[in-house]
Amino acid sequence: MKKSYLSRRIEQARQEKVNLVFFQLDSGGGIDTAADAVADMIANIKDMKTVAFIDEQALGVSVLPALACNDIVFRKGGRMGDVSHLLTGQNQTQVLDESQIKNIAERAGSLAKQKGHPDAVARAMVDPDAVLYEAKDGIRGRRASCWKAR
Numbered sequence: 001m002k003k004s005y006l007s008r009r010i011e012q013a014r015q016e017k018v019n020l021v022f023f024q025l026d027s028g029g030g031i032d033t034a035a036d037a038v039a040d041m042i043a044n045i046k047d048m049k050t051v052a053f054i055d056e057q058a059l060g061v062s063v064l065p066a067l068a069c070n071d072i073v074f075r076k077g078g079r080m081g082d083v084s085h086l087l088t089g090q091n092q093t094q095v096l097d098e099s100q101i102k103n104i105a106e107r108a109g110s111l112a113k114q115k116g117h118p119d120a121v122a123r124a125m126v127d128p129d130a131v132l133y134e135a136k137d138g139i140r141g142r143r144a145s146c147w148k149a150r
Contacts, residue, residue: 014047018048020048021050023051025065026054026057027060027062028059029085029087030087038064039107043114043115049070050068054074054075054080060082060087061086063080063081067112068114080125106123108126109122109123
């Protein structure tokens with residue numbers, strides 16, 4: 001998805017007084033800078049509700065635009081996560097090292113928190129070394145998630 005095209009479509013939606021925008025995602029990955037720019041653009045939409053619809057998959061850095069939405073909806077069998085590689089400018093894949101994965105996990109957690117999604121789940125979805133814990137308050141019934149790197 002090109003950032004300029006997306007920007008024009010969002011502006012068109014504003015002019016038409018649209019209050020709900022769906023982003024259909026079906027991607028096996030992408031280029032990190034492009035995904036991050038699109039995620040920033042979506043996260044900064046304050047005047048419309050945004051919904052990511054995961055058709056088949058949102059893998060690799062395509063998790064970032066999904067996490068930038070207010071809500072995420074999956075088609076049955078849809079998958080999201082697995083940030084182990086990036087696409088380079090020549091349509092080649094580049095395997096990510098541990099520090100790159102940690103940086104993308106940090107970004108995913110930040111976007112999730114900004115949009116009210118559990119940041120621990122977003123981090124664990126991206127970082128295969130993260131361990132996800134969930135605790136339940138026995139009195140109030142509240143649940144909380146946290147993550148820890150192995």
